[in-house]
Amino acid sequence: EKSKNTFFDKLSKAVAGKSKVDDDVLDNLEEVLVSSDVGVNTTLKIIDRIEKRVAEDKYLGTEELNKILREEIAGLLSETNTGNATQFEVPSKNKPHVIMVVGVNGVGKTTTIGKLAFQFKKAGKKVVLGAADTFRAAAIDQLQVWADRTDVPIVKQSMGSDPASVAFDTLQSAVNQDADVVIIDTAGRLHNKVNLMNELTKVKRVMQKVVGDAPHDVLLVLDGSTGQNAFEQAKQFTAATEVTSLAVTKLDGTAKGGVVIGISDQFQIPVKYIGVGEGIEDLQVFNKFEFVDSFFK
Amino acid sequence: MFNNLSDKLDKALHVLKGHGSITEVNVAETLKEVRRALLDADVNFKTAKEFTNRVKDKALGQDVLTTLQPGQLMVKIVKDELTELMGGDTVGISLKSSPSVILMSGLQGSGKTTFSGKLANYLKTKKTKKPLLVACDVYRPAAINQLHVVGEQIKVDVYSEEGNMDPVAIATNAIAHAKQNGHNVVIVDTAGRLAVDEEMMTEIANIHNAITPDETLFVVDSMTGQDAVNTAKAFNDKLNFDGVVLTKLDGDTRGGAAISIKSVVNKPIKFIGTGEKMDAIDVFHPARMADRILGMGDVVSLVERA
Numbered sequence: 331e332k333s334k335n336t337f338f339d340k341l342s343k344a345v346a347g348k349s350k351v352d353d354d355v356l357d358n359l360e361e362v363l364v365s366s367d368v369g370v371n372t373t374l375k376i377i378d379r380i381e382k383r384v385a386e387d388k389y390l391g392t393e394e395l396n397k398i399l400r401e402e403i404a405g406l407l408s409e410t411n412t413g414n415a416t417q418f419e420v421p422s423k424n425k426p427h428v429i430m431v432v433g434v435n436g437v438g439k440t441t442t443i444g445k446l447a448f449q450f451k452k453a454g455k456k457v458v459l460g461a462a463d464t465f466r467a468a469a470i471d472q473l474q475v476w477a478d479r480t481d482v483p484i485v486k487q488s489m490g491s492d493p494a495s496v497a498f499d500t501l502q503s504a505v506n507q508d509a510d511v512v513i514i515d516t517a518g519r520l521h522n523k524v525n526l527m528n529e530l531t532k533v534k535r536v537m538q539k540v541v542g543d544a545p546h547d548v549l550l551v552l553d554g555s556t557g558q559n560a561f562e563q564a565k566q567f568t569a570a571t572e573v574t575s576l577a578v579t580k581l582d583g584t585a586k587g588g589v590v591i592g593i594s595d596q597f598q599i600p601v602k603y604i605g606v607g608e609g610i611e612d613l614q615v616f617n618k619f620e621f622v623d624s625f626f627k
Numbered sequence: 628m629f630n631n632l633s634d635k636l637d638k639a640l641h642v643l644k645g646h647g648s649i650t651e652v653n654v655a656e657t658l659k660e661v662r663r664a665l666l667d668a669d670v671n672f673k674t675a676k677e678f679t680n681r682v683k684d685k686a687l688g689q690d691v692l693t694t695l696q697p698g699q700l701m702v703k704i705v706k707d708e709l710t711e712l713m714g715g716d717t718v719g720i721s722l723k724s725s726p727s728v729i730l731m732s733g734l735q736g737s738g739k740t741t742f743s744g745k746l747a748n749y750l751k752t753k754k755t756k757k758p759l760l761v762a763c764d765v766y767r768p769a770a771i772n773q774l775h776v777v778g779e780q781i782k783v784d785v786y787s788e789e790g791n792m793d794p795v796a797i798a799t800n801a802i803a804h805a806k807q808n809g810h811n812v813v814i815v816d817t818a819g820r821l822a823v824d825e826e827m828m829t830e831i832a833n834i835h836n837a838i839t840p841d842e843t844l845f846v847v848d849s850m851t852g853q854d855a856v857n858t859a860k861a862f863n864d865k866l867n868f869d870g871v872v873l874t875k876l877d878g879d880t881r882g883g884a885a886i887s888i889k890s891v892v893n894k895p896i897k898f899i900g901t902g903e904k905m906d907a908i909d910v911f912h913p914a915r916m917a918d919r920i921l922g923m924g925d926v927v928s929l930v931e932r933a
């Protein structure tokens with residue numbers, strides 16, 4: 331990429347032979363990172379790390395600098411993000427492996443579930459979907475369309491019914507069918523609504539009546555265009571449901587989703603998937619180096 | 628996470644105290660904190676920079692030995708500047724034609740369909756209109772169904788065409804239908820689309836050209852970060868929209884995207900969404916939004932303590 335080289339070039343010119351990165355470059359880096367929604371705190375942390383590395387290593391060529399920059403930024407992403415996974419996998423020790431999908435309104439939960447169902451099914455797994463968003467207009471119909479597209483069974487009740495009861499039914503049905511993976515859709519809710527957050531805790535608890543250690547994975551979906559509020563989302567959803575992984579959606583647009591770096595760092599939650607479109611195949615396993623590179627494109 | 632602006636200014640304002648007037652040197656620290664607070668509130672990087680530069684110009688040389696404390700003066704300058712930027716008085720929507728046509732636009736999941744319902748309900752109950760909702764999202768699974776459910780909730784008619792994949796035709800037919808059935812407002816819901824999706828952007832431009840709406844509204848999620856400027860600019864370039872709707876303000880986001888959008892497209896924010904229910908709609912109040920972005924309630928109490 332041309333523009334990418336420009337930034338890295340600038341950086342290396344300014345640093346080569348010096349033991350200190352000059353202010354111009356740091357300003358530039360700050361702009362790139364803040365404009366990618368990385369946030370001021372995390373940006374300062376990254377700049378600090380880079381300054382330290384440069385002070386240690388003294389002379390640095392372009393190659394090395396590229397490497398340092400990528401490493402230091404990616405280094406903030408939770409340790410569990412090895413960045414090597416390329417396959418959609420579920421641990422086979424849980425049968426069924428239960429995934430509960432949570433997040434604020436409109437981030438892409440239901441769509442991500444459809445895409446995941448497609449991938450797991452392609453990998454030869456037996457998948458069951460649970461329509462526990464019983465609140466949003468036509469949410470059940472929406473998940474039904476994805477169930478039809480992917481040709482996997484769905485468990486649902488009528489609009490307005492108790493989401494915990496739907497989740498319970500879904501797990502029972504999955505156990506009876508000897509399914510490998512269960513994915514539970516939940517209604518979008520803002521993290522500052524205490525009652526709605528308590529409802530999620532209840533859904534989780536009720537599932538455990540059927541499968542003792544369910545859910546095995548609580549996937550928090552974050553909209554890639556969300557700014558610093560995503561921190562509060564991660565905090566509150568983690569408090570209510572012990573989030574175990576993140577998905578970042580809508581990265582096919584111009585937003586960079588940089589806020590997940592700080593989130594992954596602070597809460598030690600790995601990013602697992604990224605959404606890159608509305609189609610059934612538009613879900614990728616997260617690769618932290620590609621992700622970081624996208625800021626400089 | 629959101630350190631209040633007051634906490635940050637606390638330290639900075641200390642520096643200002645005891646000086647006769649605001650100078651480049653003593654204002655620098657304060658401005659740095661203001662800029663940081665704006666960035667934490669998701670105001671765009673460039674917008675925040677321009678904003679603090681303007682505040683600096685206003686502040687420099689001001690006499691602080693008069694009635695106001697230097698801190699109060701800075702807070703006032705920041706707040707006035709922000710309120711002015713957010714737009715003066717509340718701007719309504721144009722309902723002159725019969726039927727008045729309103730086109731919704733925006734990114735995926737921003738809240739267009741929900742807001743279409745809220746607006747229809749608002750116009751029906753508060754302005755005694757007879758609205759028609761039109762389902763032009765032919766892509767999203769169950770989008771048409773969603774609008775029908777919303778329509779049932781608020782008892783407003785919904786126009787849709789099963790199997791027709793051409794939203795331009797649906798919108799055009801809907802207006803004819805509205806005329807025949809005495810609807811005086813037509814609200815056209817469209818699919819979410821990314822600003823970089825040329826095909827979809829052309830589609831909405833075609834809808835726009837075909838129905839020449841009285842109001843084109845750009846619906847944006849108030850939790851949006853730095854990208855808000857790119858999106859708003861791209862939609863405005865294509866549609867020259869009339870106003871902005873800021874949704875999901877019932878959350879705890881500061882909503883700095885509002886400033887970025889305002890400063891890049893200079894269109895009024897007309898409505899806000901404050902919940903999932905059909906009555907969770909309000910007209911936009913610039914001063915309240917300025918308070919929210921800066922956490923001004925806290926700033927005022929800080930100044931009182933000082």
Ligand SMILES: Nc1nc2c(ncn2[C@@H]2O[C@H](COP(=O)(O)OP(=O)(O)OP(=O)(O)O)[C@@H](O)[C@H]2O)c(=O)[nH]1
Nearest residue numbers: 435436437438439440441518580605606607735736
């Ligand atoms: N461009 C793009 N659009 C996406 C992506 N993921 C989801 N969407 C779109 O975003 C919108 C919202 O997606 P949903 O899956 O309904 O989101 P949700 O979180 O289930 O929403 P609620 O249930 O209402 O809270 C839809 O129009 C999706 O097609 C993505 O990765 N890229």
Ligand SMILES: Nc1nc2c(ncn2[C@@H]2O[C@H](COP(=O)(O)OP(=O)(O)OP(=O)(O)O)[C@@H](O)[C@H]2O)c(=O)[nH]1
Nearest residue numbers: 435436735736737738739740741819875900901902
């Ligand atoms: N809390 C809250 N939720 C809202 C508000 N407005 C919309 N929502 C929710 O946000 C989600 C997305 O809303 P939709 O109206 O489906 O958004 P859309 O823009 O039509 O989405 P697409 O058609 O997929 O692009 C739903 O869960 C809505 O209930 C609001 O003001 N507050």
Ligand SMILES: [Mg+2]
Nearest residue numbers: 439440463469
């Ligand atoms: Mg959903």
Ligand SMILES: [Mg+2]
Nearest residue numbers: 739740764770
């Ligand atoms: Mg919609």
